[in-house]
């Protein structure tokens with residue numbers, strides 16, 4: 001039972017959202033029903049018309065209701081293959097990671113070489129650049145055989161840092177000083193160094209929900225707390241929710257994926273990125289921008305990282321060649337001009353430097369134009385895989401299943417009927433030699449029990465198809 005309570009510290013518009021959501025969930029308001037008019041709702045709830053309007057607009061953004069011109073607001077009909085994001089009943093609170101044992105089982109599963117790899121986000125393996133990288137490495141070895149066996153400098157090989165700077169110029173028209181780029185051991189170390197440069201144990205870090213499980217593990221390993229910020233499947237982090245979180249908690253940093261987030265696959269529009277940057281400046285909070293999928297939109301258009309939208313905001317952007325070229329090379333990078341001193345100290349202390357041979361190979365790969373050519377060939381393969389996987393899910397999973405609509409990357413996010421527990425499905429699928437990523441590992445507070453992430457980042461095969469059929473049949477049986 002909910003009613004507006006003006007002495008509650010929860011924002012009034014948020015209380016109106018909860019009130020309407022509760023009515024939808026309990027069936028008092030069914031699909032197609034008209035909501036009370038703004039004026040009527042304002043009178044009955046004892047709040048202002050703008051407050052009700054703000055709540056309705058937010059519910060519309062969450063795709064729970066729709067406005068019809070000249071008519072009012074109506075409860076949406078759930079559509080097949082249309083991802084309905086669970087509406088939060090309240091903002092998250094800072095929490096410790098709550099799914100560590102499951103996460104460990106998932107890692108055991110996804111690293112097993114004999115399983116159909118639907119659990120691991122590995123886009124470049126859909127069309128590996130093996131030959132071009134092999135040729136690049138051979139060129140490097142013949143040019144600089146002895147040097148390539150030595151240590152790289154702490155912040156990385158100058159030629160690679162220049163190539164990365166050039167790539168930003170070429171793809172988003174941004175100018176970066178190579179001195180503001182540090183090469184890391186994959187995107188994961190870039191995230192680690194960034195977190196350690198700006199926060200300490202006990203600090204609160206804001207994350208999208210759902211979010212990349214590796215990020216949650218990192219926050220946990222460093223003794224920090226994660227607070228989940230609602231994320232809309234169309235536009236990314238909900239900025240009014242973020243404001244509320246920043247008002248409520250002493251957030252040290254926000255770790256958001258602005259382009260092709262994992263697992264939702266959402267890209268934040270540029271106007272929202274600008275608002276995000278302004279908000280973080282207002283609250284004096286750091287943004288750690290996870291941009292490891294930036295190059296992988298199917299349309300080839302690379303959205304501009306938030307990093308380049310402000311000279312004054314404190315932002316660290318993390319990138320990686322793991323998703324686009326070779327995860328085994330373990331080469332990523334970060335871009336920052338505010339925190340380079342701390343990053344240099346931490347990088348030296350933790351790993352001294354990153355593998356020089358891999359750095360020189362990637363520098364050659366980029367300089368030869370082969371990286372760009374490889375991306376041009378990879379994107380359509382991923383797009384085709386996404387279409388095939390979406391079509392098979394629509395055919396073999398229960399009709400109530402809803403899915404994301406990937407516009408890049410290599411993962412599909414599924415919401416299954418409410419009674420399906422994807423942790424159990426994970427155990428069953430491992431016995432059937434299939435790996436999947438159960439929803440719970442994408443939230444520190446165990447949300448997403450009936451959600452599932454499937455990867456299409458591998459060469460499509462008969463085995464892939466029979467694995468999807470098997471999963472669909474299994475979910476149908478449980479359901």
Ligand SMILES: Cc1ncc(COP(=O)(O)O)c(C=O)c1O
Pocket residue numbers: 121185186187188189212214257261262290292320321322323327331332
């Ligand atoms: C969103 C996101 N960020 C960072 C990483 C880590 O990337 P890397 O393999 O380069 O360490 C991953 C890998 O899955 C990821 O999905």
